[in-house]
Amino acid sequence: MEILVCVKRVPDSAENEISVAADGKDIKRDDLVYSVNEWDNYAVEEAIQIVEREGGNVTVVSIGDSEAEEIVRREMAMGANQGLLLTDSAFEGSDGLGNAKLLTAAASRTKYDLILTGAQADDGAGQVGGMLAALLDWPYASLVNRIERKDDATLRIGREIEGGNQEVSDIDTPCVLSIQTGINEPRYVGIRGIRKVASIEVPVLDGAALAVSDVGAAAAKVRRIDYFVPELGAGAEMLEGSNEELADKVVDLLKAKGAIK
């Protein structure tokens, strides 16, 4: 199975203290550290596991500059067979549709059986996977938390739907799936693993190579105009009583709000 996994470099909310910049249009980026988007990491692990079972190849693709190469390498250290970097100053400021167009162009250069994306990104809108599938005219399933082979041309997939319920579907290949966290346990990648793949060349494609021009800030039809931290709401409800009473009240509240059954 030839699998393409789309990954994104994001400021990891667990390793940063995120605050909004003075102009309100972005977050402060001076002190940020970046990593691979967590959902994408699950997608890569899933692709590697599929290839370990069935054979094939995993290619990891990312849009960005040389800094994005760092996360492509991390995923290669995990076990992806090759990387691909889509780099061009003309790509900067693309909206979701622009990114989907770039990925479509990249995906059309090789015959893939399956494309995986993360269900969403730390700093994203959860939109690229669906648009990518539409542009390719492939079937799409989102929030996938289980993938099994049904037959040569079909995958059986599980999807997480609201309330923790599970839905099972069959989907024809080739297809695009967006992957939910928890589908697997991604393997650990340390400094040593990254050093091992440091000398492998990661091919870079620009706008000319991809033959895509209607992307970037000028072509974007969605533009971010503001960023702000919501104001704190009125005081939270404080529960009172003994530990046992508190526990009972919490359980009642969780039941009332539908969090537990």
Add this chain to the structure above:
Amino acid sequence: MTQLFFLLILIAGLGTFTWIIAKRVQPLLHAAPDPRFNDVPRRVQLVLKLWLAQWRQPRYLLAGVLHIIVFFGFLALAARSTELVILGILPNFSLHLGHWYEVTKDVAGIAVFAAVVILAIRRAFFRPARYVGHTTEALLVLGMIGTLMVSEFVYSRTNSLIAYTIHDLTFFTFLCFLPMGKHFHVITSLFNVFFMRLHPGNVKPVKYGVTDLDSLPSLGVKKFEDFTWKHILDFYSCADCGRCSDRCPAHRVKRPLSPRDISIKGREYAFAHQSLLPRPAGEKVPKADEGALIGSVFSEAEIWSCTTCGACEEECPIGIEYIDKIVDLRRGMVDDGLVPQSLQKPMSALEKRGNPWGKLEKNRAAWASKMDVKLVEKGETADTLYFVDSMTSYDDRMQKIAQATARVLSKANVDFTVIGKEEKDSGHDVRRFGEEMLFQSLKEQNVESIKASEAKKIVVSDPHALNALRNDYAEMPPVQHISEVIAENVNTLTFKPLDTQKTYTYHDPCYLGRHNDTYDAPRTAIDCIPGMKRVEMQGSCRDRSFCCGGGGLMLFYEPEEEQRMGVVRVQQAAEAGADVIVTACPFCLTNIEDAIKVAGLEGKMEAIDLVELVDAATTDGRQPTAG
């Protein structure tokens, strides 16, 4: 005729024994290197103390005393046994051992027989919980020892050929049975003690003699041959006494780890892969490198469960080591990417930000923002460097330890600096969790910052930092824990009574006590406080201290367990009659404070760090004292 018969028994017995030993030695020759011939005087000293004087045996009094009787009985009877074996072949042979030896060996024989009877009754009817299985084997061996004693006794008085034959056959059966199970220790313990590890706080390098880790195709122990020869000798030497597991905090709270089982499983694996007899044609020869150890012999959860507290190694009467094996197995898992999700985030944050929470580097010295503390990042220098480490730098509660340490150092007239944003996590537990490459990276950054600080000595308040800087880093200035600084400066500090009637107890942090042998300095510091009422947690203090639950990355690990270690510890303190647990480690403090809540003792029991206690019980030397 009988002489020929006994000669044949001798040849068959010694031949079989030599064959088995040769088979047992083979895996040691193919194992990983482990240089253990350094510091021979210290090693001889350990043999005299632990092996000959059976130093650790009486820690379990009844079993220990009985073992000592059997051990010395064997030593006393060795000459007589040699004499007897040859006597059957050369009828007039004598070692001329003399009258006093005759008396000695008779007393020894009777004593051993009596001990064996008590041991057998105990094994069969009053078995302590730490003995798991192997009862038939134990009783069989006790039976053989008893038979040897009785037959020698009878033969010496009657010259009975039957008694002699029984003694001779039992002797060689016993000899050949030893290397088949837990009684191998009778032969190996001498060597195991001689080669035991000399520096408790240390962790072995990934591979001895290799500094460029990138050149290694694989890191850590993944298959049996990756263990060092000493670690395989450990497996052979385990006497199955269960003292390690009896003291293991992970075992006590029912995590899936029992140090004894690590040894027994290792030995069973080794024996199963050595064929003592030629294999029948067609039978598949199991290769030692078939399959990984993790998932077959050991489980992932088992190996992650260890807090590296060192209680097992402190207890083992014959110097079996566990921490290095656990760390080596973890290195193998890390190399294969087998790291629990709960640990991956903190490891990634350590790599990027130098602390496990991903907090900003520039806030590392934020605890000192309202204090007059010199910072290396501002170009300030001093002879002493206070290395704070991540937990004490960033955790809201533990920052109070940093502030108290700074105040106590000032009161003791110690001029000091703090590194600030360039300080990284010491990497102590990163290393013990098997991420050697990340540890090396953190170490290199810290070594550079420490050198740049121009400090001539280092003070820490976190025993994990103490152990890392003292035992893991090389070429550091001398490192002291704040409790040692306080104990040295009790005359400089002005102590005042605390306004309390509470009873205190001191909890020994593993990396201050067992791993760095600092038991008295913290007690000295506490006892300097006028009116201090301090009790010991008898049976679980000093080198038998019970781990709070572990520090560093262990804070993030989600173990399978029935109870928290900290809860057990808090209950021990309550049983000792204490109202306040004093400790000297930020991880102990956080675990114990949590455990007090879990144990439902909030309001009845409290925890405090030693340096906070001393800070509260000393006056500020720079201000005129009242009255």
